[in-house]
């Protein structure tokens with residue numbers, strides 16, 4: 191049995207959460223970076239002996255479109271999939287059901303799904319420090335139950351929450367821009383998952399391409415990318431108000 195992890199994690203929270211699970215499933219896990227704008231995802235073909243952990247963040251209660259199209263390009267060929275949806279303690283709504291449909295559409299056989307919480311990548315004070323020690327204990331427990339299911343050979347599909355048609359989400363509209371600390375080093379452009387930042391002039395961002403994933407803010411070594419202050423503060427006030435209650439990870443098998 192070979193284990194893979196195909197992860198869309200612009201700012202690292204989805205990756206950190208998935209690693210807690212993947213380490214319990216196997217020592218040797220091969221990574222596919224779904225944020226890689228130049229990777230040929232169509233070149234990945236799996237088989238029935240493979241287990242692929244497919245992990246995405248929730249954006250507006252949906253699976254990010256970019257992740258959907260990249261996962262759809264993979265060839266599952268009956269490989270078993272463990273789905274992971276990570277969200278910022280608001281809600282994940284239709285993310286898991288959309289991820290499940292996408293994985294099945296790509297030929298995977300879904301055997302388990304997890305929802306978990308990580309720091310909110312727009313408003314870092316929301317779910318700050320998560321996944322924390324309690325999350326780690328829970329996620330390791332989940333991983334050992336998933337391991338048992340995989341070892342048993344059972345391939346029953348879990349019922350995951352969510353609705354079809356999926357809720358509509360037109361994006362957050364929060365497009366980061368460069369401030370006067372920008373040195374045009376190009377790191378943000380190189381790592382943008384959708385190539386929305388001009389490599390020759392990183393101060394230019396294609397607003398229609400940007401998915402507001404916050405990778406550029408996270409990765410800039412000079413703190414030179416920022417959001418519109420008014421929009422950010424409005425979002426912060428709203429999210430801090432509605433996300434007070436601690437949400438807990440869930441396992442679906």
Ligand SMILES: Cc1cc2nc3c(=O)[nH]c(=O)nc-3n(C[C@H](O)[C@H](O)[C@H](O)COP(=O)(O)O)c2cc1C
Pocket residue numbers: 198199200201202203204205247248249250251252276277278279280281282307308309310311312362401402403404
């Ligand atoms: C554009 C955008 C939309 C988001 N929408 C939601 C949401 O609907 N519900 C929620 O709880 N968190 C939401 N979040 C927070 C992320 O799901 C969460 O921080 C996740 O851990 C980010 O993954 P990453 O660190 O791997 O990039 C959103 C974040 C972004 C950037």
